[in-house]
Structure formats: structure tokens, C-alpha cells
Amino acid sequence: MSLEPTARPLPGLRTFLRDLTPIHAGNALIGVVFASSAPLAIVLTAARDRLSTDDIAAWFFAAYFINGLVTIAFSLAYRQPLVFFWTIPGTVLLGPALATLRHSEVIGAFLLTGLLMLALGLTGLVRRVMSLVPMPIVMGMVAGVFLQFGLDWIRAIERDFAIAAAMTAIFLVASAMPSVAARCPPLILALVTGVAVAVLQGRLGASIGDGALVADPKIFVPELSWQAALELVVPLAITVLVVQNGQGNAILTAAGHDPPVNAIAAGCGVGAFVSGLLGSASTCLTGPVNALITSTGDTRGHYTAAVLVGLIALLFGVFAPLLARFMLAAPPAFIATLAGLGLLRVLQGAFTIAFKDRFPLGALVTFLVTVSGISILNVGAPFWGLVLGVATSWVLERAQFERRNT
16 A cells, blocks of 8 residues: 555644644634535535435535544544545536436445545555646646635625625734734634624524424435446546645645645545445545635644544534524625635735746646636546646646756
8 A cells, every 4th residue: 555654643632732723723613614605505506406405414414524534533643734525526516417317326426436536545646646747737726726716705895895895804904913813813803703794784594593403314325327437436536636635735735734645535535435325425635624724823733723623524514404504594795705815825825836937837727727617528627727737838848847857
């Protein structure tokens, strides 16, 4: 096997509490809020007209609870921020797939995808492939993906000025006062401000408490079919291992970490298999949440934020029905502003690394293709951005590849 060795010794409770700071705790809360907003809405959009309410509730439980367990295990084992959630582009694929495939066939495709990712991680092939792609080109993809979050924040100020402007003002003022930012993360202050404005406007109603509170997980019986395998397995594996894990690995590397690429792929395989049995889309190393929890704070303690994300995810999995109602009731501008502000520094770093010196043309092509949003063979724009970016640099920036290998 080619799995990277874990950190030794594993952090005990005393070490964990020593490394944990208010900044890390605040970033963890923001990360979970992000993962419970737009990604949750995408699940509902893809599944609302195709699956029963019970099936969707089971999906929510698996998406949070199983991935929370994987996050805690990996973050402690490697003492790095390694947050796992479900694949968003992969979830988007499921809407059209459920129109022609039975749900049991989709579950079967989830399991096959998990086994494929586990095998690729154990053989070490994933790290070898990813090492061939220059970091500036990968960060060009990251910049293209995260650009939309920045634009959504600006549009939120125009569309819902009261919430977005109030949150932005508090964030900027708190960030400009180091004594305040050290005691309470500016993003937490922005979050509290947004909730307060929404409550004052009467936009968070009492209906949030209506309905079931606790999730009712269930195990699904898979059905293997060639049609589902051809339509879903390869696109899902590429989306997770190359696109989403590629984003996460690049973000963590830029933040000063050395992510265990092969172990992450194997962890995604195990997570995808187990969560697939419970009805959820495939596990991936999340880019945005890892970006949020590594954007500020001491690098040595970033893993504590990831562990907190995992613990909160376990809780959210248990209370998934209540969580879904709350996040769907929140004003879209609240979520857009929170994500945009949280990813500002990450987006800045992505642009800096992508266009600073090496492979600038390849990084630019990758960025443009990613922003375009094209989809070919059920595989999204970020993957094709990497392919075309590397091809462009190989043809027009060949000398930089040669210098890179010397």
C-alpha cells in the first residue's frame, strides 16, 4: 500500500485543547454553516422531485454523520485540517440520472465509485497523477471555482442591502481592530449580525420548529447496472479525486500543510461506500470548508477546527431535519455574504499563486475554462480547465516544465 504515515504521537485531549483557539472555533462554525447552506440546497434541488421525503432525510443524515466521522479520524491521525463532506458537482449529476435510473441503481453506482477511489488511493496512483499538474494551474482552477462566491457576495449587497451591507460593515470594522478580532472572529460577528437583521425583518419564522427533529437513517439495497456504472462512476470519481480533492489539496498546501493525497483518496472511497449504503452522494475532501478553516489562525492548530467541524457535523446529522428547515429559511444574501467574506483571503491567495510567475498562461486558460461552466461527458468545467491548462503550458510554456524537473 502507498498510504502516507500518520502523525505520531496522536494528539491527546490536553494537546487538542492547547492548540484550540477562539479563531479556530469560530472558523469551524463558519465552515459548518457554509456546508449547511448552498450545498444542502443543491441536494434538495437534485432530489426533491425524484426521492421521497424519508430518502432525502436519510441522505442528510449520512452526508453529515458519516463524513463527520471521517473528518475527525483523518484530522486527528494526520494532525492536519482534513474536512470531508459530499461532492457538490457529483450531486448535480444525480438530478438527470434519477430521471432515467432507479434509485437503487444510483446507490449501486455510489458503492462502485467508493471501491474505485479506495483502490486508486491504496495503489498510490492518485499522488503520482496529481504531482504532474503544476500548482499555479491547480490554483487557477481554485480561483475560477471560488470567484463565484466573491461575485455572489457583491450581488448580495445589491439585492439585499440591509443584511449584506450590515454583515460586511461589521466584518471590515472588526478585521481592522486586532484586539477585537483576537477575541472574536470577524466572521462570527458578521454571522450574528446577519441573524439579528433577519430576525428583526421577520425572515426567520417560527415554522422552523415544525416537523421532525431527529433523523431516521436507513440502509438502501444497491442494484448494479452497466448503465448506471457508465453514466455515473467515472464522472463521480474524476469529480472527487481530480477536481474537488485537487482543490482541497491545493488549498491546504498553500496554507502550509502537506495533505496525504493517497490516504485522502482511500478515505473518500471508504466514506463514499458507507454513506452510499445510507443514501448519500460520494465523499470528497471539501475545498471551501477547508479554505474557511485555514484562512486565519495558527497553522499548527488548524486541525482543531477540522475536528470541531466533524463534531458539529455529527450533531447536525442527528438533527438533520431541523437543520434543513433552518438553512432553507435563511435569506440567500446571508449565506452568500458569509461565504464571500470567509473566502476573500483564500481567493486572493489563489490568484497570487496562479499568476505570480510560473505557468501564467496555463493558469489563465484553466481559470477561464473553469469560470465558463462547460460540461462535457457529464464532467464539469474544473476538470476540463485542468486538462486544457496543462495542455496549453505543455505546448507554449514547455521550458517551465523542464526547469521544474531539474
